Amino acid sequence: MSEKTVPVLIAGKWRESKSVGTFQADNPSLGQPLPDKYPVSSREEMQEAVEAASEAATALRTTSGEKIAEFLEAFAAGIEQRSHELVEMAHAETGLAKAPRLKDVELPRTTGQLRQAATAARQGTWRRPIRDEAAKLYSFFAPIGPVVVMGPNNFPYAFNSAAGGDFAAAIAAHNPVIAKANTAHPGTTKLLAEIAHEAVTKVGLHPATVQLLYRVPSEVGFALVSHPLVGATGFTGSKNAGLKLKEAAERAGKPIYLEMSSVNPVIVMESALRERGDAIAGEFFASCTLGAGQFCTSPGFVIVPDTEAGRKFVETARKQFEGGTPGVLLGKSGREALTDAVAILQKNGAKAICGGKAMPGPAYRFENTLLQVSGDDFLKHPHELQTEAFGPVSLLVMSRNTAQTVAILEHLEGNLTGTVYSDTTGKDDAEYNVIEPHLRYKVGRLLNDKMPTGVAVSPAMNHGGPYPATGHPGFTAVGIPTSIHRFVALHSYDNVRPERLPEMLRG
């Protein structure tokens, strides 16, 4: 067993990898490696996967939406059948609580997404057919080709490369997926790919519809996302890795959808604090420490009035952050990145009012941390002070007045979300109306009176936003059928004989 690696899934077969290295995942609760050795795939193995995916793409073009739907539903059912195994594995690999988080929240969300994608595939609404009989012109969306999915570390199911939102959206549009596991949870990804592959076989889709690699050297990753046979890539992860993949893919003319980083500004207005400051502090604490703060939409940047009510809010929040037990982080590298990010914030004028350090002990933990900076000081280093600290950390920016709040907002980079807490009776509506336009165009999703960590799978959701939160402000990674439109090509038929048109475009 010692030298054997966990098999990869290529061209419909689980087989030993022609690996160029191995790695092990950690159990972050114990700070120790888990036993299984996973292969790092070679360029040749990547090439094999892409060629098989290309064949699958050709087959899936003529596969019915009904059959795609059957696959997605069989996959969801398979996940439910093996939920115990999935929960044990994901807990070991991520340290996330078995319940409610993994079992009762994320797993049902994941199967729900797959079933919504099934409905979209069955109904074909994502194709948006247009018929112009007078001009004999017809158009609809068609699959874009093999989709590479690289998922993040923080959602082992819902954003998993082999089961999550990008996977579901890519498959719904009849594209095969090459899943590149997140190396923090390869075992969970393996289980999901197993279940997916069983469903592929059961339903009779092309055997290379779902393939799995665990890790590739970075140059092989660049070759993968820019491969001539690849249609597009969905990536969720760090800005550093994302920007390199973006450059490689775009140089080759390949669409790549990235969700990279976001500090998710929250503005708490004076009158809201006077009305319900303690309650808001509680919501803030709960949201910022949920999942040890490792959410893409964690409130990492809060604009607080530098007033008595504001300072009281800060003090209430500080007590809660100090009193809470920090959750286990997803991995050692995350803890290191947090230490680095907090150091950058401090170097640029932010002061820790609680926490600020990695915690001792075998488990990977970081203190619940609040940093504070004045609006004046923020405006001296606005870029550095938007460094994302991916964990239970938030920066409180103390604003002198509405004008300064607007100035702060004007310096904000693109974010996934932006939130405003205001008085429930509307007495600060005039101030809201001043602030809102400056926030609205910086974010994908605007919230009122509610922390941003809940991301409903709704057709009206936007889990996206202006660069550098994502690579394109017009697309969302969550929400069906909207998220499917990342993985399509527009096809027009001009004067094509009626009997040769795809069925959906016929009269």
Add this chain to the structure above:
Amino acid sequence: MSEKTVPVLIAGKWRESKSVGTFQADNPSLGQPLPDKYPVSSREEMQEAVEAASEAATALRTTSGEKIAEFLEAFAAGIEQRSHELVEMAHAETGLAKAPRLKDVELPRTTGQLRQAATAARQGTWRRPIRDEAAKLYSFFAPIGPVVVMGPNNFPYAFNSAAGGDFAAAIAAHNPVIAKANTAHPGTTKLLAEIAHEAVTKVGLHPATVQLLYRVPSEVGFALVSHPLVGATGFTGSKNAGLKLKEAAERAGKPIYLEMSSVNPVIVMESALRERGDAIAGEFFASCTLGAGQFCTSPGFVIVPDTEAGRKFVETARKQFEGGTPGVLLGKSGREALTDAVAILQKNGAKAICGGKAMPGPAYRFENTLLQVSGDDFLKHPHELQTEAFGPVSLLVMSRNTAQTVAILEHLEGNLTGTVYSDTTGKDDAEYNVIEPHLRYKVGRLLNDKMPTGVAVSPAMNHGGPYPATGHPGFTAVGIPTSIHRFVALHSYDNVRPERLPEMLRG
């Protein structure tokens, strides 16, 4: 007059440019420069334009769709009022025929596009509102921000930076436009920008809604498309320039939509030739020499069976190409590029069966040219033999059989269009069914029995296609409202109080 340059339009004022150089357009029919001197704008001038556009963008966000529509309609009416002047100027700058081409075809098409865009702006259908009452989530598309438009040389009105399809689509989504004129027709662009600006003033839009620069040094162009205050860019032109702009824009996370190059493969099947070979040769000749072959969708690559019927088709086409009088090209650089492209094709095995050379005389002309290569030889240099020759030039690839045709198609790069001519009674449907899937995914628009040069402005049109024809296969540059979706950002509202929602999203 000698030293004064034609004024630029910045921040609502026509003013002398702070230029870093000057240029003149040519009259291609005479091979001589036209008198007016146009400025090359400096980085500072570009910066001024972008800052003014950013202010206009803010204003346009709250401008009603009705008002945007009124502007587009007033602009269209203004174009019609000054059509005589526009036709004279465009003819002088492009050599295109005054009638029917400029006056009766392109000008009405341009005003028609503006009026369709007006309807889309008025109705707001491009916003695609989605309401999820249960989740209190609402979404729609919003303007992306200032749009830079860089138009091509071949359509002085319909793709003009200050009046064409990209302009109309950007404005319809409430975005200001910074037009960078094509340097082959700066006078036409000036006239159009004048008419546009009059309409801006009349309707009372923000004065920087339309701005005009004629030319910028290339590093200023890169700075423009990657400017933090710019929303997106629409570019139509050469692959060489397009790829450089693409890299600059994408590195800064700015969407750029490019239409770059396309040889527009046409497959004429044996049975179609037996049935109506002479007629098809006539259609081919007419389409390939229309506008001196300077259409993005000109049939530059024809797969012909290497049979008696195929050789007869070639001979018929050759006679027509030889007998036709070559049109005037749009410019001297275009003639040079044609000479270079034909040399590349010849160097890689194609043989000229007629034409092949630039023509003597003051007017810029190139001989009507047919090149020929065997399927076997094509497959030796498939990349080089897809070099676009932008003019009355086409490459005939003689295919041995259906299998070879498929092999040729498999080597094709992305194209705007792909066309199949087959027997009208359907007796070669089996062969069509073999060929079609290999062509379909290489092109944006698939045609039957019709040359690709007609591009109807229809919601079902796709004037786009896989890279390198464009930068993204999911978008079209022609067709309303579809083309508008290039210039939008997705906005979601989560738990936002009903009275604070945009009107369109309220219950």
